[in-house]
Amino acid sequence: MAxxxxxxxxxxxxxxxxxxLYNIAKGDVFGxxxxxxxxxxxxxxxxxxxDGVVMEIQDCALPLVHGVIATDKEDEAFKDIDVAILVxxxxxxxxxxxxxxxxxxxxxxxxxxxxxxKFAKKSVKVLVVGNPANTNCLTAIKSAPSIPKENFSCxxxxxxxxxxxxxxxxxxxxxxxxxxxxxxxxxSSTQYPDVTHATVKVExxxxxxxxxxxxxxxxxxxxxxxxxxRGAAVIKARKxxxxxxxxxxxxxxxRTLWFGTPVNEWVSMGVISDGNPYxxxxxxxxxxxxxxxxxxxxxxxxxxxxxxxxEKMKATAKELLQEKETASEFLSSx
Numbered sequence: 001m002a003x004x005x006x007x008x009x010x011x012x013x014x015x016x017x018x019x020x021l022y023n024i025a026k027g028d029v030f031g032x033x034x035x036x037x038x039x040x041x042x043x044x045x046x047x048x049x050x051d052g053v054v055m056e057i058q059d060c061a062l063p064l065v066h067g068v069i070a071t072d073k074e075d076e077a078f079k080d081i082d083v084a085i086l087v088x089x090x091x092x093x094x095x096x097x098x099x100x101x102x103x104x105x106x107x108x109x110x111x112x113x114x115x116x117x118k119f120a121k122k123s124v125k126v127l128v129v130g131n132p133a134n135t136n137c138l139t140a141i142k143s144a145p146s147i148p149k150e151n152f153s154c155x156x157x158x159x160x161x162x163x164x165x166x167x168x169x170x171x172x173x174x175x176x177x178x179x180x181x182x183x184x185x186x187x188s189s190t191q192y193p194d195v196t197h198a199t200v201k202v203e204x205x206x207x208x209x210x211x212x213x214x215x216x217x218x219x220x221x222x223x224x225x226x227x228x229x230r231g232a233a234v235i236k237a238r239k240x241x242x243x244x245x246x247x248x249x250x251x252x253x254x255r256t257l258w259f260g261t262p263v264n265e266w267v268s269m270g271v272i273s274d275g276n277p278y279x280x281x282x283x284x285x286x287x288x289x290x291x292x293x294x295x296x297x298x299x300x301x302x303x304x305x306x307x308x309x310x311e312k313m314k315a316t317a318k319e320l321l322q323e324k325e326t327a328s329e330f331l332s333s334x
Contacts (some may be wrong), residue, residue: 001033008081009021011086011089013050017040020087035065084126109130109136110142132186135285138272150296158249160268166223180266260292267290
């Protein structure tokens with residue numbers, strides 16, 4: 001059996017982690033022959049809750065789990081880790097503006113980036129989930145200069161999954177029949193869910209999504225708005241933010257990063273924009289279509305971008321530039 005890998009999950013006493021940890025521990029993410037040491041980090045007031053999570057992991061009696069470390073100390077949590085899944089962040093509270101959220105999280109992700117830089121393996125793969133995920137990820141990158149920028153990504157797979165599900169529902173097919181949707185840009189209401197290059201299998205025949213749906217007004221209107229606003233709709237209905245679907249998306253993201261994408265398929269992932277082929281400003285963490293091999297992502301090149309898509313992509317890039325500027329102002333004062 002392989003050597004255990006150390007997988008850190010922050011915000012480990014929270015509701016997303018509660019669903020995520022079981023997926024990881026039973027082998028759904030890194031494979032059913034990969035032993036694990038789970039490292040669970042949360043803030044001091046949550047340690048009693050985290051103790052209960054540890055008990056439940058133990059009681060699952062899962063053979064891949066070779067150890068569990070629960071801590072509120074970053075030097076212990078980040079030491080020699082192979083994977084960091086940064087779920088914990090300051091949530092948006094009533095009355096908070098987005099700049100307030102950016103300020104609170106700039107401090108958190110600067111600290112965690114520094115901890116990655118100081119304690120983690122230089123080969124560590126880092127997934128930022130806590131919102132605003134793109135800018136938090138950029139902050140972590142800037143704070144961990146000894147770790148390659150390409151080792152960092154942020155979660156837009158939930159939006160990707162939502163887009164697939166909406167198309168599948170519209171056409172009465174399974175989500176697995178829909179391939180190559182794209183989420184461009186920010187994990188926010190400016191994101192652009194794009195199905196220009198997507199395909200769907202209908203009655204055994206693979207065809208372009210636009211041709212299958214045959215409703216441009218829906219694809220350019222309600223479809224985009226539904227995906228953009230889905231998180232808010234879940235909160236309105238459930239009175240809590242997405243947890244089960246977020247955990248599934250994190251699992252999907254990490255499994256794809258670990259094992260790669262199928263031939264001629266891609267997934268959406270927030271990655272550094274440096275040198276991208278779509279004229280997105282450099283030095284942003286922006287969601288692109290990526291293909292993955294040997295745990296290395298590459299942005300899919302040469303996709304034709306129409307005028308409608310171009311404007312949407314520019315709008316979400318503009319928001320990310322504003323967020324970057326705001327976060328930089330806060331970071332310079334820390």
